[in-house]
Amino acid sequence: MKNKLFYCLLISLLSSVSFAEKMNTGAPLLHGAGDDKTGYETKEYKTNSKALTTRVGQKANLIALVKQPPLGLPAVPVPSNNPITVEKIELGRKLFYDRRLSLNNTFSCAMCHVAEQGFSHNELATAVGIEGRSGRRNSPTLFNVAYAEKLFHDGREDSLEQQVWGPLLAHNEMGNPSPAIVLRKILALNDYNGLFKAVFNKPLSMETIGMALATYQRTLNSANSPFDQWYFGHNEGAVSPSVKRGFKLFAGKANCIACHTVKKDNALFTNNRLHNTGHGFRVSTQPRPAKQFITLAPGQTIEIDSDLFDSVAEKKPNDVGLYEITENTEDRWKYKTPTLRNIALTAPYMHDGAFKTLEEVITFYDQGGVPNEDLDPLINPLHLSNSERSDLLAFLNSLTGSNVDQLISDAFAAPVGDIE
Ligand code: HEC
Numbered sequence: 001m002k003n004k005l006f007y008c009l010l011i012s013l014l015s016s017v018s019f020a021e022k023m024n025t026g027a028p029l030l031h032g033a034g035d036d037k038t039g040y041e042t043k044e045y046k047t048n049s050k051a052l053t054t055r056v057g058q059k060a061n062l063i064a065l066v067k068q069p070p071l072g073l074p075a076v077p078v079p080s081n082n083p084i085t086v087e088k089i090e091l092g093r094k095l096f097y098d099r100r101l102s103l104n105n106t107f108s109c110a111m112c113h114v115a116e117q118g119f120s121h122n123e124l125a126t127a128v129g130i131e132g133r134s135g136r137r138n139s140p141t142l143f144n145v146a147y148a149e150k151l152f153h154d155g156r157e158d159s160l161e162q163q164v165w166g167p168l169l170a171h172n173e174m175g176n177p178s179p180a181i182v183l184r185k186i187l188a189l190n191d192y193n194g195l196f197k198a199v200f201n202k203p204l205s206m207e208t209i210g211m212a213l214a215t216y217q218r219t220l221n222s223a224n225s226p227f228d229q230w231y232f233g234h235n236e237g238a239v240s241p242s243v244k245r246g247f248k249l250f251a252g253k254a255n256c257i258a259c260h261t262v263k264k265d266n267a268l269f270t271n272n273r274l275h276n277t278g279h280g281f282r283v284s285t286q287p288r289p290a291k292q293f294i295t296l297a298p299g300q301t302i303e304i305d306s307d308l309f310d311s312v313a314e315k316k317p318n319d320v321g322l323y324e325i326t327e328n329t330e331d332r333w334k335y336k337t338p339t340l341r342n343i344a345l346t347a348p349y350m351h352d353g354a355f356k357t358l359e360e361v362i363t364f365y366d367q368g369g370v371p372n373e374d375l376d377p378l379i380n381p382l383h384l385s386n387s388e389r390s391d392l393l394a395f396l397n398s399l400t401g402s403n404v405d406q407l408i409s410d411a412f413a414a415p416v417g418d419i420e
């Protein structure tokens, strides 16, 4: 019982930081982890977190990002049966930030897809949902999700309209036992009174909830990065020579472009397909370390046996990627190629958030991934020099969109649904 309590405390500590905003208002950019954990292992550590109510933001013209996406992106695919309107975006945005959509009124979509953390979650390798219930995968970014042909790390869903019911109903995400319960909850909220009817000319339903949430997410388009300004905008001064050399490696010797696609006049940095890089293979086959180190509070790190940890924590189920959907053995450890746009903002990396930095990802590819029976033939050892590694890193860091702050500010301006 004591152990359980300690674990709950740990998880709530970990998940509560996303409420907070960085104090450092001198910084020009709004993004970043909720709290700067530098020095957390020492007693001198002081929190920088601020209350949610102190966040201020300005509403953005979101529909413009769909009608005229930023430089470097193709036209936004919008399903003909769910056209974009300003009112629908607004309703979807309200739902996205509304904590009352979870079973116990605590958890919104935005708490795993945190706007200021690249619409992903910088502080958790794998997601944690209501009541500290843990998941096995990393929260992917929602920037440019409008272009994703396959959704989830294993590509099991292909429509944003349908996808929303995954997290709404998942036991370890928003925890609602059935769609009817979600509908009843929203029906009981006065501030939604008449909104669905006004937007869709149809009542609140599973379908209209999906359509509204999908519509908001379709506006989160971010490009016109320094890379785009150079490569598509022909502004030679937009990036450093190192970025240009890094792109040459990306498209040449390292052949990253074979999966992280760049076209002639736009780039999504994904081929929308699934591949075995060996990372999943390693995670599900490597033995667990015997000990775990946990920092409970500033200056208080404890060491516990992994067996004890397993007995109090919910053990993560094995993850075999696409195989779980197809049951075809060749599909073991295949995961979706993620976009690389805004990659500097969306650490940690890979489907399980195992890599904390882009340097670690580059090392992984430099070594040729992890050899296994079904390793993708496009993954090979690269033998990069130190300067090639830093050029590749500079290139990856040049992919941050110019409107990121605008989208974060818009998120800060959104209403946070809460019980009265
Ligand atoms: C508890 C954390 C959590 C919550 C809450 C949550 N998500 Fe997610 N989301 C995730 C994780 C983790 C994944 C990846 C899961 C997988 O691949 O199996 C994901 C995947 C997605 C994807 C697929 C993205 C892609 O590129 O494949 C979309 C879209 C999405 N979530 C939207 C939402 C919406 C909308 C809500 C609210 C209704 C929501 N999420 C609530 C953690 C969360």
Ligand code: HEC
Binding pocket: 153, 250, 254, 255, 256, 257, 258, 259, 260, 274, 275, 276, 277, 279, 280, 335, 336, 337, 338, 339, 340, 343, 346, 348, 349, 350, 351, 352, 358, 361, 362, 365, 366, 376, 378, 379, 392
């Ligand atoms: C065979 C296709 C393929 C090639 C080639 C490839 N990647 Fe990837 N990349 C993937 C897949 C698939 C993932 C996701 C793996 C996972 O989730 O476990 C990924 C993940 C990443 C990530 C982490 C993204 C995130 O949001 O977590 C980065 C960064 C990355 N790749 C960069 C590169 C670079 C740099 C190169 C060239 C050195 C490269 N990739 C070559 C398919 C590829």
